[in-house]
Amino acid sequence: MAAMAGVGQQWVLVEMVQAFYEAPAYHLILEGILILWIIRLLFSKTYKLQERSDLTLKEKEELIEEWQPEPLVPPVPKDHPALNYNIVSGPPTHIITVNGKECINFASFNFLGLLNNEKVKSAAQSSLKKYGVGTCGPRGFYGTFDVHLELEERLAKFMRTEEAIIYSYGFATIASAIPAYSKRGDINPRKARVTRRFIVVEGLYMNRGDICPLPELIKLKYKYKVRIFLEESLSFGVLGQHGRGITEHFGINIDDIDLISANMENSLASIGGFCCGRSFIIDHQRLSGQGYCFSASLPPLLAAAAIEALNIMEDNPDIFQTLRAKCERIHKALQGISGLKVVGESFSPALHLQLEESCGSRENDVKLLKRVVDYCMNSGIALTQARYLEKEEKCLPPPSIRVVITVEQTEQELDKAASLLKEAAQSVLN
Amino acid sequence: MELHERPRANGCGGARGALRNGFVRGPPGTQINHIVHNGGLYKRPFNEAFEETPMLVAVLTYVGYGVLTLFGYLRDFMRQWKIEKCQNATEREEQKDFVPLYQDFENFYNRNLYMRIRDSWNRPICSVPGAKVDMMERVSHDYNWTFTYTGRVIKDIINMGSYNYLGFAQKTGACQEAAAKVLSQYGAGVCSTRQEMGNLDKHEELEKLVARFLGVESAMAYGMGFATNSMNIPALVGKGCLILSDELNHASLVLGARLSGATIRIFKHNNMQSLEKLLKDAIVHGQPRTRRPWKKILILYLYLDEAHSIGALGPSGRGVVDYFGLDPEDVDVMMGTFTKSFGAAGGYIGGKKELIDYLRTYSHSAAYATSMSPPVVEQIITSVKCIMGEDGTTIGRARVQQLAENTRYFRRRLKEMGFIIYGNEDSPVVPLMLYMPAKIGAFGREMLKRNIGVVVVGFPATPIIESRARFCLSAAHTKEMLDTALKEINEVGDLLQLKYSRRRLVPLLDRPFDETTYEETED
Numbered sequence: 001m002a003a004m005a006g007v008g009q010q011w012v013l014v015e016m017v018q019a020f021y022e023a024p025a026y027h028l029i030l031e032g033i034l035i036l037w038i039i040r041l042l043f044s045k046t047y048k049l050q051e052r053s054d055l056t057l058k059e060k061e062e063l064i065e066e067w068q069p070e071p072l073v074p075p076v077p078k079d080h081p082a083l084n085y086n087i088v089s090g091p092p093t094h095i096i097t098v099n100g101k102e103c104i105n106f107a108s109f110n111f112l113g114l115l116n117n118e119k120v121k122s123a124a125q126s127s128l129k130k131y132g133v134g135t136c137g138p139r140g141f142y143g144t145f146d147v148h149l150e151l152e153e154r155l156a157k158f159m160r161t162e163e164a165i166i167y168s169y170g171f172a173t174i175a176s177a178i179p180a181y182s183k184r185g186d187i188n189p190r191k192a193r194v195t196r197r198f199i200v201v202e203g204l205y206m207n208r209g210d211i212c213p214l215p216e217l218i219k220l221k222y223k224y225k226v227r228i229f230l231e232e233s234l235s236f237g238v239l240g241q242h243g244r245g246i247t248e249h250f251g252i253n254i255d256d257i258d259l260i261s262a263n264m265e266n267s268l269a270s271i272g273g274f275c276c277g278r279s280f281i282i283d284h285q286r287l288s289g290q291g292y293c294f295s296a297s298l299p300p301l302l303a304a305a306a307i308e309a310l311n312i313m314e315d316n317p318d319i320f321q322t323l324r325a326k327c328e329r330i331h332k333a334l335q336g337i338s339g340l341k342v343v344g345e346s347f348s349p350a351l352h353l354q355l356e357e358s359c360g361s362r363e364n365d366v367k368l369l370k371r372v373v374d375y376c377m378n379s380g381i382a383l384t385q386a387r388y389l390e391k392e393e394k395c396l397p398p399p400s401i402r403v404v405i406t407v408e409q410t411e412q413e414l415d416k417a418a419s420l421l422k423e424a425a426q427s428v429l430n
Numbered sequence: 431m432e433l434h435e436r437p438r439a440n441g442c443g444g445a446r447g448a449l450r451n452g453f454v455r456g457p458p459g460t461q462i463n464h465i466v467h468n469g470g471l472y473k474r475p476f477n478e479a480f481e482e483t484p485m486l487v488a489v490l491t492y493v494g495y496g497v498l499t500l501f502g503y504l505r506d507f508m509r510q511w512k513i514e515k516c517q518n519a520t521e522r523e524e525q526k527d528f529v530p531l532y533q534d535f536e537n538f539y540n541r542n543l544y545m546r547i548r549d550s551w552n553r554p555i556c557s558v559p560g561a562k563v564d565m566m567e568r569v570s571h572d573y574n575w576t577f578t579y580t581g582r583v584i585k586d587i588i589n590m591g592s593y594n595y596l597g598f599a600q601k602t603g604a605c606q607e608a609a610a611k612v613l614s615q616y617g618a619g620v621c622s623t624r625q626e627m628g629n630l631d632k633h634e635e636l637e638k639l640v641a642r643f644l645g646v647e648s649a650m651a652y653g654m655g656f657a658t659n660s661m662n663i664p665a666l667v668g669k670g671c672l673i674l675s676d677e678l679n680h681a682s683l684v685l686g687a688r689l690s691g692a693t694i695r696i697f698k699h700n701n702m703q704s705l706e707k708l709l710k711d712a713i714v715h716g717q718p719r720t721r722r723p724w725k726k727i728l729i730l731y732l733y734l735d736e737a738h739s740i741g742a743l744g745p746s747g748r749g750v751v752d753y754f755g756l757d758p759e760d761v762d763v764m765m766g767t768f769t770k771s772f773g774a775a776g777g778y779i780g781g782k783k784e785l786i787d788y789l790r791t792y793s794h795s796a797a798y799a800t801s802m803s804p805p806v807v808e809q810i811i812t813s814v815k816c817i818m819g820e821d822g823t824t825i826g827r828a829r830v831q832q833l834a835e836n837t838r839y840f841r842r843r844l845k846e847m848g849f850i851i852y853g854n855e856d857s858p859v860v861p862l863m864l865y866m867p868a869k870i871g872a873f874g875r876e877m878l879k880r881n882i883g884v885v886v887v888g889f890p891a892t893p894i895i896e897s898r899a900r901f902c903l904s905a906a907h908t909k910e911m912l913d914t915a916l917k918e919i920n921e922v923g924d925l926l927q928l929k930y931s932r933r934r935l936v937p938l939l940d941r942p943f944d945e946t947t948y949e950e951t952e953d
Binding site for chain 2 (some may be wrong): 060073074080083085086087088089090091092093096098105107108109110115116120121124125128129130131132133134135136137139140141142143144145146148149168169170171172175263264265266268269270271286287290291293294295296298299301302305382384385386387388389391402
């Protein structure tokens with residue numbers, strides 16, 4: 001067997017040699033060049049391989065040993081203004097106890113004074129007795145309570161839209177709503193024809209207190225075929241004859257706005273947020289809103305509190321007028337304080353007081369304003385500076401003191417606040 | 431002893447031949463992998479099993495989805511040609527020439543598959559989500575496109591779907607009374623952020639208590655568990671950092687990682703060798719293209735998300751760190767939620783004081799989001815004190831033990847019956863494999879007929895052929911309730927032919943729960 005194989009091999013070899021002799025010259029030369037090329041490639045390849053794995057195991061270990069990560073967090077200086085929180089003992093209502101001192105509250109967004117309302121609290125109590133505190137699950141898995149459904153219906157009816165959807169956290173509302181409709185590829189110019197375009201605006205801007213020009217935006221919308229998302233956290237329950245927000249204020253058809261999002265943490269004195277609009281748009285969020293599908297639902301007692309607050313809003317439509325009158329009053333009273341200028345519309349319940357002239361650096365401005373705030377707090381008016389994450393804001397507003405007006409404040413208190421601020425500005429800034 | 435990788439789900443176990451089930455067993459102190467801590471490694475046996483999908487079942491599942499897709503195309507075709515009425519909402523007339531808001535295919539799954547079994551989800555309830563729950567009855571006359579409520583209430587459904595591990599979802603009891611008192615004193619909302627005027631004394635009390643409970647220096651609480659992850663990971667890492675994330679991490683972690691702008695690399699679920707290989711590569715080669723060293727690697731700084739495990743695992747209910755007997759100081763960032771075991775809402779992060787101070791200053795939640803509601807805070811405070819035993823009773827301890835007992839019992843019985851159950855023996859979340867799309871809907875409905883509420887999940891939350899039913903056990907479930915549930919599951923399993931498991935366990939004699947030993951021997 002082996003002999004046969006050997007003969008076979010020999011025969012093949014002879015054949016090869018014969019072919020070699022019989023082939024034309026150019027053929028041989030070509031083959032020769034190819035062979036040389038292959039040999040060269042083989043050798044140069046090993047050279048490259050060597051380069052890539054030039055680290056021996058020992059060197060790798062050394063690198064691993066030496067590698068030092070940055071500290072997880074950089075240390076924060078002890079006197080950073082945002083680090084030392086004010087401690088409020090007791091409920092943050094009209095009269096508030098801050099750091100042990102009793103003051104009149106001009107800092108919490110309790111516009112309609114519903115935080116301490118007895119009816120709201122008793123509705124929440126009965127809900128607590130029936131459902132306990134938490135919901136123990138997201139909306140999809142036994143976390144949908146009848147109070148949630150009721151709240152959504154009531155909100156949709158109040159805002160006169162088709163449908164509403166609630167979230168358990170105000171911040172998550174708009175943070176989940178926008179990504180549900182746009183993907184990462186939407187800024188790609190190549191696909192300009194199929195990118196969906198949105199304008200996202202706030203009804204009443206929290207950072208500046210001014211209002212967005214909605215009628216012009218609607219015109220732009222139809223001209224350029226973009227969709228409008230309206231964020232109404234400050235204007236819900238404030239603007240408009242019945243508190244329906246900026247669309248009522250300007251008299252615009254609510255169907256023109258694609259999505260309205262608001263949080264229930266200001267006027268409704270509860271926790272959470274909601275989006276309302278046409279079913280076509282809202283239904284999509286029920287499956288793709290991340291903060292809705294993957295997160296536990298709103299505790300029922302907070303939903304019940306919100307329903308009761310809505311009832312109060314519907315039954316007393318004149319509180320909005322009262323609130324606006326108070327805003328106008330204090331807006332006028334705060335004009336002309338030397339050293340501070342008022343920023344915000346006259347009917348906005350959240351004003352900013354900025355320094356007329358900055359001292360040069362943001363840090364020093366903040367310190368100066370803190371002294372004004374401390375002066376006021378020591379004399380019985382609770383104020384706060386508007387807080388931002390400095391690195392994250394695209395257009396960081398200048399440091400300012402936030403003044404919040406609520407329906408619970410009496411006229412004397414408003415006047416007292418205005419005069420106290422004048423005094424404080426005088427003593428600190430001059 | 432090797433840690434078995436999770437078998438592929440396509441049923442092809444060719445090379446491995448006879449070894450189909452990934453059982454990992456080892457005597458205590460087994461050197462399983464390279465985590466060196468406390469001088470030893472795993473101090474207790476780590477029993478996790480992921481039985482392979484039987485081949486026939488996998489094939490049939492694909493066939494099922496294929497048929498559904500075909501029918502889906504057919505129905506879409508009929509809808510487009512107006513042969514069939516189109517039931518879902520449409521765009522406004524004035525805006526018809528705007529760029530369409532949704533892509534057609536995104537909705538294909540929604541219209542044709544999800545819609546058919548939609549009644550298994552979003553079931554509305556109207557009582558406390560405890561061990562038994564009342565559900566509002568709803569019917570649909572147009573195949574789930576719309577629902578109407580009949581007004582009747584189905585009472586006393588055994589609740590195996592709510593995350594109520596320690597049974598704190600109650601409407602009576604010490605926690606509820608304390609919460610009621612705080613509600614009448616403080617009101618329901620807060621109307622301000624933590625950094626402005628929203629930091630109540632209750633919040634400070636809560637944070638100190640949580641820090642003590644976890645055994646860390648300091649802690650910070652937030653109003654929503656999801657937001658805790660998605661807003662704080664960007665505060666801790668940014669560009670130039672590397673995040674090594676487990677394959678099956680929750681959506682909030684994935685979102686937080688994406689928002690931070692760091693590079694993300696994924697390692698296979700629970701596979702330590704894959705993780706280590708990635709780590710070595712990362713350190714040696716640095717950032718891609720520039721080869722600069724990484725600034726921070728977020729797994730070397732260990733970020734532990736204990737949303738479900740806090741309260742539910744461990745002999746004293748302190749979570750997975752307690753379960754393995756490790757030192758909480760070794761975990762850099764401990765995160766968890768209050769929604770599951772404490773019957774409230776919200777999340778927390780615990781760690782060293784510098785970390786928490788940094789978060790207090792630079793976290794999105796602290797600066798922009800309203801603080802937690804006072805009655806919710808009170809509920810957490812009371813329940814944590816109860817678990818720690820500081821309220822003077824042993825209720826907390828009893829509940830933790832009851833949960834562990836229930837878990838072991840339930841899992842063992844289900845395995846005996848022949849179902850395929852995934853996961854670790856001590857985990858109170860029990861996934862039962864269903865695989866086929868039609869069985870998802872059928873299982874949910876049949877169990878509801880028998881007065882048991884279960885959760886079923888399918889694509890896209892799970893891989894397409896691995897749809898499952900998920901039972902969440904609770905310390906509030908009594909043995910009778912579990913037995914009733916098991917009986918019904920057995921019946922439905924026979925009816926729907928769900929008993930896929932090839933490996934039957936020999937039934938053990940019922941042993942009373944012994945606190946000191948955590949291993950079970952199998953013969």
